[in-house]
Amino acid sequence: MSSTPLGGEREKLVSKLPASLRQALKIRAAQLQTDVQDAVTAGIQSWRAAGPDLPTINTAGAESFGTNLPEGLYDEFKTDCRERGVSYIQGLAQAVALWLTDSQPPGQPRVTRRIVVCNQKGGVGKTAVAGGVAQALAEDPASVTNATDEDIAAPADVETALEAAERATQAGLRVLLVDFDPQGHLSHQLGLKAIPAGQESLITHMLNREQTKHELIDLTVVVAGDRFGGRLRILPAAFDAFLLDSGLTVFRGPRHAALERALATVEEHVDVIVIDSPPSLGLAMDTALYYARQRDDEKPGNSGLLVPVEAEDTSAQAYGMLIQQIDSLSRDFDIHIEQLGLVVNKFDSRRGYIATSSRDKWIALGNPPVLAVVVDLKEQREAVRLQKPLLDYAPESAQAHQMRKIARGMRTS
Structure with missing residues (x-):
């Protein structure tokens, strides 16, 4: 040529x-x-x-x-x-x-994207969504082949066109997964153990950073998989994260910014940080919500919350409680916390009217949008059993393509 x-x-x-x-x-x-x-x-x-x-x-x-x-x-x-x-x-x-x-306009600062996957209700699949979306962002786009027409729907405006071009010219983003849930399910699913109590971890960097000896990035682990090319890393869970709320109550300093204070040191090393948050409404969750806020030099839609829900009534009640916490924190600190989208997870139409009508209600909300309806299939459970990333174990499964769809849906607006 x-x-x-x-x-x-x-x-x-x-x-x-x-x-x-x-x-x-x-x-x-x-x-x-x-x-x-x-x-x-x-x-x-x-x-x-x-x-x-x-x-x-x-x-x-x-x-x-x-x-x-x-x-x-x-x-x-x-x-x-x-x-x-x-x-x-x-x-x-x-x-x-x-x-x-x-081309980028002059003077436009680079801001690491921060995506907090959250819902105070347990069992909605936060860990699966956090892991899957992070894998989709880090994945080499050239390795994706058998997506359906729905999965590769053409972008409808300039911003999605930009992201489509970025996916074509980049070999995946540098992504850090943060297991912020003291239960450590994300770490376990990827074959890692939680960091023992007393050893350096995200928690010690949040509460006692001055006493730490290592950079936080040095505590991260590369997630195996040729599709990710070393771009995907995870910060494992810490066993003493169970004590984080009590530690924050006596923390000397702005406790709502404790997570940001710790993770600020790794932002220069990655393009995106995806946080699997705890299923609670405590002080630890406050720090995650605050970290996801829109910063002064940040475009709308760059960072925010991704909320997995289920197609049933108790999930809607839990979502309402999360909204109250978001609103309270936003008023207290005069900040804007954007909801990037909802994911209706583990959907099974065989459950009948309750499932289908609940799904339709989530979709009817409109804002935040439902980015995907993820069907409950066996590949995710098999990947967990084998302690492998879903997109590495079953890259052409319907669930894998839905994770890519979610990643595309969280576009910068």
Whole structure:
């Protein structure tokens, strides 16, 4: 494949582009003080170099769009589109999305995403969702093959287009799983033991950081699996996490920020932190909720809460209690804690009207959205028994694809 230079004569490109992408293109070009034609040229060059395995972008409602390209590039672009079996409109949309991904406005700080998986009701599958979503974020996108049409639904706007392009050009994100539940189920499911009481752990770094000898990142463990390429790590549970609430009551300092104080030291090493939180409404949960708040320099939708629920009435009651805790903490500290979405987990339609009507009520909430309805299947239980990550044990299972769908659904808005 040849590479057309940016200089020299130009020729007209006439195609169509979704309004959302066209608007984002103009805004980003203005931010970077570059011409739209140069931005599109760079995008097409990146598109040609990226290869054919790019996610499909929803081009419904695309409108006429024209710009100028270096002489010869338009013909090369059209030839590539024919060889890849995509329309010119689709190819251009993918190219623009790639350029938007590659270009960042000046002065925009990098903020590590913080996703807290929580519900004070036990047994709703927080651990399975936390582990599965973290695996999906760290997974090499090139290794995903047999997704269904529903699983790979085309992105509907510019932000999902950006994420689609990111998934195509990145080899997965650097993800840290934090087992913040004193029961340690997440650690056990991945073949690890909880850190014994008295040894350095997340808890000692929260309550007695000045007395610790190691960096917190050194306490993390790489999760095995070729699909993750060493990008997925876990901070194991600590046995003395059972005593965290009582320790926080006598903590000298802002106890609501104790978790953030500890995890701040690892943020530079990772792109995303996913926390499997305890099934409680105590002080430890306060620290997790506070950590998930939207920071002053952070875009909405970057960080927040992911809430697994079940399709039954007691789960709705527990969710109401969580909302009260979120509202109370938000008022006390004048912060915004965003709910990124709900996951209706372990769904079984054979349970009849209670299950189906409860599922429909969750979906009808609208905000926060239901990101996925995860059916109760055997692969997750088998992965737990074998102490393997679900996406490594059964990467093409329906549950694995649903975890990827959840990860895609938590988009930056």
